[in-house]
Amino acid sequence: MTRQSKDQTGSASPARRAAFDALWRVEAQEAMSDSALDDVLHQRKLSSPDRALATELLYGTIRWRALLDHFLGQVADRRLDKIERRALIALRLGAYQLLRLRVPGRAAVAESVSLAPSPTRGFVNAILRNLDRRRDALQGPEKISDLIERLAVSESHPRWLVERWANELGAEDAAKLLAANNLRPALALRVNPLRSDRDRLLALFAEKGVEASAGPLSPLAVVVPDSGPVRELPGYAEGHFAVQDEASQLAPLIVGPQPGELALDVCAAPGTKTLALAALMNNQGTVVAVDANAERLDRMTAEIDRLGVTNVVAVTADATAPLRLPGRFTDALFDRVLVDPPCTGLGTIRRRPEIKWRRGPSDIAALADKQRAILQHAAARVKPGGTLVYSTCTLTREENxxxxxxxxxEFEAVDPAPPASAASLVKDNVLRTWPHIIGADGFTLMRFLRRK
Structure with a gap:
């Protein structure tokens, strides 16, 4: 930590300091919230209660940013976008504690002020004390007459996204989706069939006092409603499971790779679905994992070892161009191809709430162009009679x-044929998971067969 950041964090408690530093990484460095929190917590020795509080403060402050700004804007003497960035983070952190957690004013204000840059502390102190005094007299979002704007503030989403979903789903279902996006998701695990099965893992958790249940969508899913650090769960070191949302688990199951086959995972990093494919093949055959980002591919190495996977070949290549694969894969055609391209990620707002503040309408069109190029080049690698699965963690038709x-x-759209537990989610050969309906991330999946 630099001398400057020490001065700025003052005497704040360890949990609030950790949350502030993670928020700074998310805001200023555009880090993902989960990575920012992991990095900060890894550097510090926090107690379990402090880790839990830091997590709540980070995600809550990001999730409810629009609502917090609605109230802060009524007590600030200037526009919020004119406030120094670190001071604004401290204000939002304090407002979240006052308005959503109902932390006593003295503690919430003093701790937040100590996190602000020294020249701004008087300003931050005045605003937060004013907010604490007037919180019950301020105008809430229920007073906003325009429905879209009211939902954008009360459920803390950007207006363009609220308007889009209201047009697609109707106002009532859109409101349910917005509310679902603000819920803290449970931890979803995928059982690793190379090392365990679901009944054995649930029995192990029960023996060790970990509350868990079988997931409703995937036959490999175990849901843990309230866990500490994943690495401390029983069976983690032994590779009995991997972290993977239930909707995401459906993609490898729909690909359906068989032992001995040749499979291709395009845009594979960080390898979650790659390793699921390998496990379904029982380490027999080969999964070629392609991604343009070598650093992200490298992160898969530790998981490969932990999960006991032996049939993955990682290749750094640009999937927006004809795939250049090494050695025996140079001209290879594959039995199964999974395309999971970069997308807006609007189905994962529950887990990564910063996405809703970073994305805009123009991102959808720009990413769709990239997705088309990736899909065309990947499709060229499907053997006649082979399977192609297209998967995204977003809900827009433009990207799907x-x-x-x-x-x-020559590519025929067919029923994705998911596990029976997810069959009701298929409509017109498209499987789409809505967070407000199934309690998992929002994914869209389609399956194609290449005619012989």
Missing amino acids: EEVVAVLHP
Whole structure:
């Protein structure tokens, strides 16, 4: 930690200091919230209660940013976008404690002020004390007459996204989706069949006093409603499970790789689905994992060892161009190909709430162009009679149905044939998971067969 950041964090408690530093990484360095929190907590020795509080403060402050700003804007003497960035983070952190956690004013204000840069502490102190005094007299979002704006503030989402979902789903279902996005998701695990099975893992958790249940969507899913650090769960070191949302688990199951086959995972990093494919193949055959980011691919190495996977070949390559694969894969055609391209990620707002503040309408069109290029080059690697699965963690038609329209007619859209527990989610050969309906991330999955 630099001398400057020490001065700015003052005497704040360890949990609040950790949350502030993670928020700074998210805001200023555009880090993902989960990575920022992991990095900060890894550097510090926090007690379990402090880790839990830091986590709540980080995610809560990001999730409820629009609502917090609605109230802060009524007590500040200037526009919030004119406030120094670290001071604004301290204000939002304090407002979250006052308005959502109902932390006593004295503690919430003093701790937040100590996190602000020294020249701004008087300013931050005045605003937060004013907020604490007037909180019950301020105008809430229920007074906003415009429905879209009211939902944007009360459920803390950008207006463009609220408007989009209201048009697609209707106002009532859109409101339910917004509310679901603000819920803290349970930890979802994928049982590693190379090392365990679901009944054995649930029995192990029960023996060690860990509350857990079988997931409703995936036959490999175990849901842990309230866990500490994942690495401290029983069976982690032994590779009995991997962290993976239930909706994400459906993609490898729909690909359906068989032992001995040749499978290709395009845009594979950090390898969550790659390792699931390998496990379904029982380490027989080969999974080629392609990604343009070598550093992200390298992160898969530790998981490969922990999970006991032996049939993955990692390749750094640009999937927006014809795939350049090494050695025996140079001209190879694959039995199964999974395309999981970069997307807006709007289905993962529950886990990464910063996404809703970073994305805009123009991102959808820009990413769709990239997705079309990736899909076309990946499709060229599917053998006749082979399977192609297109998967995204977003809910927009532009990034899904409109992207797969680029496929050659020799690719036939077929029923994704998910596990029976998810069959009801398929409509017109498209499987789409809505967070407010199934309690998992929002994914869209489609399966194609290449005619012989």
